[in-house]
Amino acid sequence: METHGYERVEFNQQPDIFIINTCSVTDNADKKCRKIVREAQKINPDGYVAILGCYAQLKPKEISEIPGVDAVLGAAEKFRLHEIMSTFEKVPTGQPAQVFNSPIEEAVDYHAAYSLNDRTRTFLKVQDGCDYPCAYCTIPLARGKSRSDTVANVVKAAREIAERGVKEIVLTGVNIGDFGLVDGQRQETFFDLVRALDEVDGIERFRISSIEPNLLTDEIIAFVAQSKRFVPHFHVPLQSGSNRVLGLMRRRYKRELYVDRVQKIKELMPHACIGVDVIVGHPGETETEFKETYLFLNELPISYLHVFTYSERPNTTALTIKPVVPGHLRAERSKMLHILSDKKRRAFYDSQVGRDATVLFEEDIENGRMQGFTENYVRVVAQYDPLLINETLPVHMTSVNAEGLMEVTELEPVLEHH
Template sequence: MPEFITTTIGCKVNQCESESIAKSMISSGWTESVDKTGADVCIINTCTVTQKASMQSRQAIRQAIRSNPEALIIVTGCYAETEPDELNKIGGISLIIGNKEKEKIAEIIKSVFESRAHSGTPAPAVRQGGRTRAFLKIQDGCDSFCTYCIVPYARGKSRSVQVQSVIESVNALKKAGYREVVLSGIHLGKFGQDLFPAATLTELLELITNPSLIDRVRLSSIEPNELTPEIIKLAAESGKICHHFHIPLQSGDNGILKRMHRPYSREYFKDLVLLIKESMPDAAIGVDILAGFPGETDDAFRNTYSLIEELPVSYLHVFPFSARKKTPAFDYPEQVPASVIKERCTQMRRLGESKKADFYQKAVGTVTDILIEEKRDEKSGLLKGISSNYISVLIAGNERIKNRIVKVRINKVIGKSAKVETEDGKI
């Protein structure tokens, strides 16, 4: 039976799509190889959001070619969409397939190999998380054109999955044994605006929180101006929407935000965070920060640092500015030196580590529901779980509590996890 491998660089959407491609391939009679050598087909799903991501994509392609010299090498994803000429310089690539054709990869391979296959890709791409959590892509593309971002050029216009299709997918995931679904998209807050009739993310969440559907629903990254009071209120009251919000702030300086073409202010973001914590005191709030955008002076950076330092955020994802061709920021004056960007990233990451440690420590003594995952912690042998508010936990227990939601008390913090026990001390 022919074998294939997939390699994925980048975001959760890419991961979802790679799983969907793999599912199509398996349905077509292929076997997913457990090794990275000797495959008949290698599919590399690339990313180009930063220069580092582009470099990692090229490295993954070259590694696949070296390890599988006889294989069909297929390159797809955002780097394939935006830089096909660069990819053509790499000898050994068989096919370059843009994002719009990504879901047809199984069909394309069928035509090349003249083998049994069908596309079978569900409209919402799914990444499976060990039969406990499933990542469901409900939206793709972006119309915002932030001045630093290559994604709209790579992904195209915003496109939403039909509401009924999403509901059917969530229902199917529940029947397959999943307890949690993570809704993902390139621009999640724009869900439904392109549909006819139009829909909103709030309306979709109201449907998904129906008692007969999935136990928990989590949102992936959502823009500050699209995390509405209605969504926050629904999350606080529903009992099903996880108290976890990942928000791409990018900068805490109003001048830089304007230059980035971000449609909010530092004051708006501050009010949003405080509203979330007022509604859900236990909520985890993750924040994306882009350090070193052109024109980011020392004062502008301090504005970002001081805003995060002041607010009750839970963790940070910090990225260095990376000039991308085709974006306006590529030609902006006042480019920040690489050494300065590196130092600012270091400072923000240290602040992020401090925020996360503080968030975990404040959770000690609290009672929360955790979803027990399928795999144990390799070092301790304890079961792993994740709380609604995104705390990674370790718990002693036997196999029968895997994929169950258990009420626990958090006892102490151990490294990057929290040690917990059940409320009654029994498993």
Template structure:
């Protein structure tokens, strides 16, 4: 019988893209994905370390996997592993511990384990990571995720990503156009452009992110591109104008704000202020009035007084965005934020988080309400769910629930939108 495997992924879209590539490599070696309820021979865990809670969940999950599948060989990789290699390698069942730049060598390390029963720990220092590991995968979604860039040179005071992912680096435009062309050949309709700091694309190659976008726009067969997240100081008028004029790049942006207080932004060592951020939102909506704009926000950061939080709240309430992704601040060892005072108590961080989430819920409801009774194109992304529905997204990223029709899977369908649930609208496909 062929060996079987399972994967478990924490964190960002970039991680999901890389995990799917690892799974494909395992299948190329003859492994099969384990069925539900079976005990796999191999489990690959791609970890995250964006918060202390993320580290905790990674440890708990690896221990739970070892208890549930005591005979499985566990391979761990990702940001938590990069930052805490000794701790990760000591967890029960772990036989492969692979650093950020070793992710796509996991299949080879597992070959060695199966042949020699010798564990592998291969974690390079982040400062020594130079190579870019390409990744473009679908996983279990209709959308494909194209990794164009990795690493970050920004060194914000609260963040460990540069230590975990290394310096900014990327593929070439030629390589990425080739991968997008292969997605089209495989029947893909939509590609999400992913990376840690994608606006920094081409820093070492002399290419630019706008040039990448223009090149991808020429790939026949891809109907939709989405820019997953881009720093506001790197989102130029040139990029916004290009997206507005492109037939394939969707009116959908995701921008990390982190705080609506200029004082807190300075403490964070962000590369913009609220005035610049607001100007980016204004430019997007001036050129694309229907655009969906998601915003990342941290509450209770070191140095955020009640007055600073109120300032941030007022700024967010005035900002014409579609949805917030809100996270309470989490202390990270080795970051300069730990030197900042005052410190906000965890209970207060979470209370501020709940306040911002309530604002987000109102903004999303208002955004969706604008489109009740309208018809928009929906890419039907998911096969039939247990409750007999299918789901997809409009061009401007409204999630739509519709009656099940497997014939619509991976098709773009004109759909009439009606009122729906908290984070989706109901849709009736046009006949």
């Protein structure tokens, strides 16, 4: 949009055009979409409202009937926003929005992207879409087939990001371990990408956002362990610690493989941070199987959990699985795992006290203190010093404070760069 002369303004600054990008991983995304359209109308009743993203691909008709929405763009159309909507004329009151939404099979192009709003850390997309038909998930329906950028293009983007002074890049995608598919053919691998990015000067840290356990190979783990720039932090979705439930979910591994991946990481990088995604209340999950998941996670040397409460998504095979777990049990199970996550994070932070690390400080200043993350994802707090923002500095981790943040000492003075 900026290349066409538009200027980005904050949501509350009365924009002429509201572009609302939607998720649809959980049922909540749909409710959020309606709420934000209402907010936009309060801020500028004459503002043009376009909805795009996953929810727009899955439920275009439903969105087109939300009062105040002018246009709905599906997965293949959202990157052609300006071309499709060149006039941005509001739809007359009482009429449904214009819908531009082709079948998901037509979303085959790869569009490179990276975030620019934070000068410390950038999210660099390397892959899109997913070929895994997990029972609970709408992403293949919303994002289409797995497709990727090339190693050369990603390296070029990383160099551009380095020139902007950004120190850390988080590699993202829908299923990044599947990187390397171009026109349905495997041309390169995620390991090829990791090796190439490790040579990019100017970027101090690369972080892998989330990678399926069956795609996290020994060679990737071994490479990260001795890498110059890849940090010892992995986020590996598990979803369930019960093999029967993993089967119902149509996941591509068993819990034994997951144990093997965690052990491999910890063997080569004892201080690595390992985050885990887990779903509670999936259809067919019994109390016994939930407890199996709980005990499985409790015994693993992991660092934190992202807990998702199962929510019914249209056109997914999970809807055919019985029995359905009642809402109150889903909430109860979620609460138990959130408490376990807090325990795990605390134990991980406690295990880091007394160690030296490097911290990349961010412009996140509160009560005269600033925060940042160590390479292995421990959130650190220190006295605010403007010279230290966007600098990686050696620190000594001393104690975990009442807020659960790591206190540090021995901040080295910033050396002048000549």
